[in-house]
Amino acid sequence: MKDLTATIEKIRSILDFPILKTDLLNIELGNLLLGLVVFFTAAKLIPTLVRRLMSFGLFSKIRDQETNQWLRRFTSFIFMVILTVSSLTIIGFPFRLFGSFWHFTLFTVQDNTIELGNILMGLILLYPGIRFSRYLSTEFKTLFLKRLRIDAGTRNTLEALSRYLMVFIVVLFVLTIVGIPLTAFTILGGALAIGVGLGSQNLVNNFLSGLVLMTEKPLKVNDIVELENRRGIVEHIGGRSTRIKTFDNVRMVIPNSKLLENTVINWSLIDNYLRREISVGVSYGSPATKVGELLRQVVANHNQVEKKPEPVILFDKFGDDALIFKILFWVQINDTINPFVIESDIRYGIYDILEKEQITIAYPQRDVHLDSVKPIEVSVIKSDKK
Numbered sequence: 383m384k385d386l387t388a389t390i391e392k393i394r395s396i397l398d399f400p401i402l403k404t405d406l407l408n409i410e411l412g413n414l415l416l417g418l419v420v421f422f423t424a425a426k427l428i429p430t431l432v433r434r435l436m437s438f439g440l441f442s443k444i445r446d447q448e449t450n451q452w453l454r455r456f457t458s459f460i461f462m463v464i465l466t467v468s469s470l471t472i473i474g475f476p477f478r479l480f481g482s483f484w485h486f487t488l489f490t491v492q493d494n495t496i497e498l499g500n501i502l503m504g505l506i507l508l509y510p511g512i513r514f515s516r517y518l519s520t521e522f523k524t525l526f527l528k529r530l531r532i533d534a535g536t537r538n539t540l541e542a543l544s545r546y547l548m549v550f551i552v553v554l555f556v557l558t559i560v561g562i563p564l565t566a567f568t569i570l571g572g573a574l575a576i577g578v579g580l581g582s583q584n585l586v587n588n589f590l591s592g593l594v595l596m597t598e599k600p601l602k603v604n605d606i607v608e609l610e611n612r613r614g615i616v617e618h619i620g621g622r623s624t625r626i627k628t629f630d631n632v633r634m635v636i637p638n639s640k641l642l643e644n645t646v647i648n649w650s651l652i653d654n655y656l657r658r659e660i661s662v663g664v665s666y667g668s669p670a671t672k673v674g675e676l677l678r679q680v681v682a683n684h685n686q687v688e689k690k691p692e693p694v695i696l697f698d699k700f701g702d703d704a705l706i707f708k709i710l711f712w713v714q715i716n717d718t719i720n721p722f723v724i725e726s727d728i729r730y731g732i733y734d735i736l737e738k739e740q741i742t743i744a745y746p747q748r749d750v751h752l753d754s755v756k757p758i759e760v761s762v763i764k765s766d767k768k
Contacts, residue, residue, distance in 0.1 A: 399411040401414060402474075407474055407475065407476070408474050409473055409474035409475075410474065413472060413473050413474050414473050414474070416472055416473075417469045417470065417472040417473035417474075418469070418473075420465075420468070420469050420472055421465060421466070421469035424465050424469075425462070425465065428458055428461045428462065428465070429458065431461065432454055432457050432458050432461065433454075435457065436450065436453070436454060436457070444517070446517060446520070449513070449514075449517045452513055453510075453513075456509065456510055456513075460506075467480060483498065483499075484497070484498065484499035484502075485497050485498075485499060486498040486499075488501065494561050494562065495561070496560060496561050496562065497561075500559065500560045500561050501560060503559055503560075504556040504557070504559050504560040507552075507555070507556055507559060508552065508553070508556045511549075511552035511555070511556065512549055512552060514548075515545050515548035515549045515552060516545055518544075518548060519541050519542075519544045519545035519548060520541065522541065522544050523537055523538075523540070523541040527540055527541065538602070538603045538619065539596040539597070539599065539602070539619075542596055542619070542620075542621075543596065546621070584637070584639070585622070587639045588621075588622045588623065588637045588638045588639050589621050589622060589638075591637075591638035591639040591641065591642050592619065592620060592621045592622065592623075592624075592638040593621075594638075594642060595619055595624070595638055595641065595642070596619060600641075600642075600646070600648065600651070601616055601619075601624075601641065601646065601648050601651070602616065602619075603616050603617065603618065603619060604616060604650075605648055605649075605650045605651065606648075606649040606650045606654060606715055607626065607646055607647060607648050607649065608646070608647035608649065609626070609634075609636065609641075609644070609646050609647070612628050612634065613628065613629055613649070614626040614627050614628035614629060614632075614634065615627050617633070619638075620638075622637070622638065623635050623636060623637050623638060624636050624638055624641060629720055649715060650715070654714055654715055655688065655712050655713070655714055656712065656713055656714075656715050656721055657710060657711070657712050658710075658711055658712070658713060658721050658724070658725055659708060659709065659710055660708070660709040660711075660725055660728060660729065660732075661698070661706060661707070661708050661709075662677070662706075662707050662709070662732055662743065663701055663703075663704030663705060663706050663707070663743065663744045664704060664705050664707070664736070664741055664742060664743060664744055665703075665704060665705075665741075665742040665743075665744040666703075666704070666705060666744075668705060668741050668742065669741075670697060670705060672739070672741075673705070673707060673736075673741060674695045674697065674707065676732075676735050676736065676739060676741075677695050677707060677709055677732060678693065678695050679735070680728060680731040680732050680735055681693040681695075681709055681711050681728060683731070684724065684727060684728060684731070686713060686719055686724050687711045687712070687713060687724065687728075688711070688712040688713060688714060691712055693709065693710065693711040693712075694709075694710040694711075695707065695708075695709055695710075696708040696709075696710065701744075702746075703744055703745070703746055704744030705744075709728070711728075
């Protein structure tokens with residue numbers, strides 16, 4: 383019994399061994415070990431706790447995978463902060479030390495004291511606020527805007543504007559939490575104006591151009607546009623730039639100001655019907671009426687050519703060496719229908735059917751006629767060169 387008591391006293395003396403002892407801190411070996419055990423044990427349990435938490439209540443209603451992921455990370459971060467503070471308190475860091483750290487004064491704005499804790503709280507609230515703004519704007523589009531009888535471009539514009547509005551409200555709320563008065567932004571506004579004059583013109587110009595694109599809507603999401611001799615579909619209109627997916631599956635990221643300052647052809651501004659034209663020449667002596675019927679047959683048989691308006695076959699003109707026919711037809715273009723492929727298919731069909739009917743597709747030729755009063759004398763002169 384005496385040996386057990388002596389052993390316990392020895393262990394206690396070891397655990398009570400002072401590692402760091404000051405007026406503020408009193409860290410003993412036992413408290414240090416206990417704090418570390420609590421920290422590493424709880425850290426292992428945090429992922430399971432977060433997973434269980436995300437399966438209950440309001441969290442279970444969030445189906446968006448990206449939102450779920452960042453929300454899990456953010457919740458884990460909050461738990462880790464709480465665990466770290468608790469473990470340090472167990473180790474021997476007095477709680478008033480954290481209070482002093484939290485209330486540490488950084489600066490003063492118009493007689494308002496800005497403390498470190500306010501800054502940290504603002505940053506902690508700013509991140510989920512901005513992320514939730516994006517999620518809520520997407521839900522607003524899915525649950526409300528899709529029920530309205532408006533086009534996709536208008537829905538995307540309203541979604542973007544709602545997101546900007548919510549981000550603006552979040553920023554104002556965070557500034558209130560931090561303690562910065564809104565009247566201080568009269569000074570910041572002047573500084574911002576100087577910054578714009580020194581180098582932020584492009585950023586502000588692109589942002590304002592993005593708002594013009596969203597409100598005036600010269601082009602919308604899913605529109606088919608042509609810029610710099612490249613055609614594509616508008617995928618996204620953002621605050622700074624617009625993303626266009628070309629028919630070659632290449633993404634073009636274009637500053638919004640460039641779309642307003644340069645000529646952009648919008649093939650689907652009103653609708654996505656596009657008229658195409660193919661010319662073909664047959665040799666003189668070909669049955670013109672039959673050629674027109676054959677051309678109409680080829681165009682009508684293509685399943686991607688619109689039936690209304692109907693294709694038009696024109697006997698365009700008497701060319702220098704051919705009878706010129708012009709084919710006008712309409713296609714409804716989108717990301718799966720390429721008008722150049724349709725034109726190629728029709729040319730193949732025209733060639734095959736005219737060859738089958740033995741109608742010659744004309745090629746350039748010239749007939750030279752010599753007119754003279756008397757027969758032209760032709761003589762062969764032997765050259766003196768050997």
